Amino acid sequence: MKDQYRIDSHKLMYHIERVHEWLQGKTIYPIYMEISPSGACNHRCIFCGLDFMKYQPRYLDWDILKQRLNELGALGLKSIMYGGEGEPLLHKKIAEIIQHAKHCGIDNAITTNGVLFKESLAEQILPYTEWVKISINAGTPETYAKIHGTNPEDFQRVMDNLSKASNLRKSLAISCVLGMQMILLPENKHEAFSLAQLAREIGMDYFVVKPYSQHLMSNTEIYKHMIYDMDIPFIEELESLTTDSFSVILRLSTIEKWNQKIRTYTNCQALPFWSYMDAGGNIWGCSCYLGDDRFLYGNIYTTPFKDIWEGQKRQESLDFVQNHLNTKVCRVNCRMDEINRYLWELKSPPAHVNFI
Numbered sequence: 001m002k003d004q005y006r007i008d009s010h011k012l013m014y015h016i017e018r019v020h021e022w023l024q025g026k027t028i029y030p031i032y033m034e035i036s037p038s039g040a041c042n043h044r045c046i047f048c049g050l051d052f053m054k055y056q057p058r059y060l061d062w063d064i065l066k067q068r069l070n071e072l073g074a075l076g077l078k079s080i081m082y083g084g085e086g087e088p089l090l091h092k093k094i095a096e097i098i099q100h101a102k103h104c105g106i107d108n109a110i111t112t113n114g115v116l117f118k119e120s121l122a123e124q125i126l127p128y129t130e131w132v133k134i135s136i137n138a139g140t141p142e143t144y145a146k147i148h149g150t151n152p153e154d155f156q157r158v159m160d161n162l163s164k165a166s167n168l169r170k171s172l173a174i175s176c177v178l179g180m181q182m183i184l185l186p187e188n189k190h191e192a193f194s195l196a197q198l199a200r201e202i203g204m205d206y207f208v209v210k211p212y213s214q215h216l217m218s219n220t221e222i223y224k225h226m227i228y229d230m231d232i233p234f235i236e237e238l239e240s241l242t243t244d245s246f247s248v249i250l251r252l253s254t255i256e257k258w259n260q261k262i263r264t265y266t267n268c269q270a271l272p273f274w275s276y277m278d279a280g281g282n283i284w285g286c287s288c289y290l291g292d293d294r295f296l297y298g299n300i301y302t303t304p305f306k307d308i309w310e311g312q313k314r315q316e317s318l319d320f321v322q323n324h325l326n327t328k329v330c331r332v333n334c335r336m337d338e339i340n341r342y343l344w345e346l347k348s349p350p351a352h353v354n355f356i
Contacts, residue, residue, distance in 0.1 A: 002247040005131075005177070007208055008254055010338035012273065015078075022272055023346065029075040029309060032274045034287060034335075035060070036084020037091035039279035043113050044149030045137070047183055047223060049215030053085040053290065058279045061301065062093040065281075066100055068300045073104030075306060079130075083111035085290070086279060090116065095124035102128040111135060111181075113148065114158040122165040123172075131177040133208075134162060138182075139191030139198065147187055159202060166203030181208040184255075185223065189234070196241050196248055206247040209238065211258040213333045216288055228255050254333050261332055265344035268321050270336035275309075283308050285317050288331040294320050 003009070012019060012031075021028050039056035080101055082088040089112050091097065098108045107130045114134040126132075138144035141152035148154065166178060180199045182192060192209055199207040212223045230252065238248045268286075276287040281300045289295040295317055298308035308314065327340075 002242055003249045004247065005206070005249075007206075007249050008251045010342060012339050012342055015273075018076075018273070019343075019346070027310065028272050030077055030273055030275045032079045032081070033072070033077055033277060034081050034083060034274070035088075035277045036086060036279045037082055037088045037094055037097060038084075038086035040090050041086045042090065042115060042150070043087070043154075045135075046147055046149060046220065047137075047185065047212055048220060049213065049218045050085040050290070051219045052215075052217045053278075055086060056279065059091050060097075060277075060279055060281060062096065064301055065097060068305050069097075069101050069104050069106065071305050073101070073106050075309075077106055079107040079109065081109045081111060084276075084278065084287075087116070088112055089121065095121060098125055099128050109133070113154075114161055115150075115154050117158075117161045117165060119161070119164040119168060122161070122168055126165065126169055126174045126176045127172065129176045131179065132165070134158065134178075134180045136180050136182065136195065137185070138188045139193075139195035143188055143191055147185065159198065162204065163202040170203075177205045178203070179206040179208060180204055181210060183212050184209050184228065185212060186226075192234075193237050193241075196238055200241055200243070200246045204246065206249055207241075208249045208251065210251040211255045211333070213258065213331060216329070216331055217291060227259055230255060257337070258332055263327055263330075263337075263340075265340050266327060267344075268325060268327055268330070268336070268340055269343040269347065270339045271318060271321060273339065274336065285314070285321070286334075286336075288334050 015031055018028050018031055037060050039053065039058040041055045082094070088094060088110055101108055108128055109131045110125070110129060111133045112135070114136065136144070136158055137147045141155040144155040145152040162178065169176060169178065180195070182188065182195060184192065196207040211228055212226060214221065214224045235250060238250055242248050271285045276284040277300065278284065278290065283297040283300065283305070284290055285295040285297060297314040297317060298311060
């Protein structure tokens, strides 16, 4: 299946200079950051991995964040994905945040449930954003309401919003990529094809099907031991929807890793290349360990990012990760898994690498 955006892989090989500096033992600044503008959420998805954060109604302070975005852009941050423990579009200044980040030389992306992605907001966001991915996990209003913990009417709201966003993109000649993502569950597998059809009909660029991943801290464990049986007819049916302008991306590699629970590396090497900012302004080394002070670097409300990144707390965290963290208990298919596999090969190459 066509995966031109490398969603089921990684893109660190396109940042050779930063990787080279890291291999030389130099301090590097992150390429990519995830930011949670809002701790609150308007849905209560039954698979939510961040339910332990309790959907706190807290929102990043815009004035301070603006200063930090200036700093991050100057330090070489290349991209931000807005998502996190809440619904990012609940932040009243989300359009201004995205616009300012772009002016700082930072690429923007959003993962959202799409309910608030109205045409008026899309018009302010799309010209400054590389991609918007909608989390939508059913093909009918009834199933959608059960999985998302919301009203059935939200399903049509999302479809209308995305259809208008697609038309707006065409009329304004905007290049922002629009996609949908479904987490494959027993409750929605039978609707994957119909949802992919809808995605194509309303003008999405792609439709992703990915496996569930158990968060280490999550209160939800009903899918913890689920195994995926990927039957060929299911795959072929979805694949048949792919066209020159629309891709169905079934994350088979990620599904296989979930089923097998096997890692090819014993140390996490990826933390210098990314970071996570929660809705309270805390900077974390890994979003799989939110709430674990061993991964807390500092807070942007009291400290400039440069000082946080070069501070003693972060160095202690990196030392702990390298010397004591057991990656066997880390989240399967964590955000940095593919990057870790790549970096592990660079540091632990196989024999005969000169025979290219």
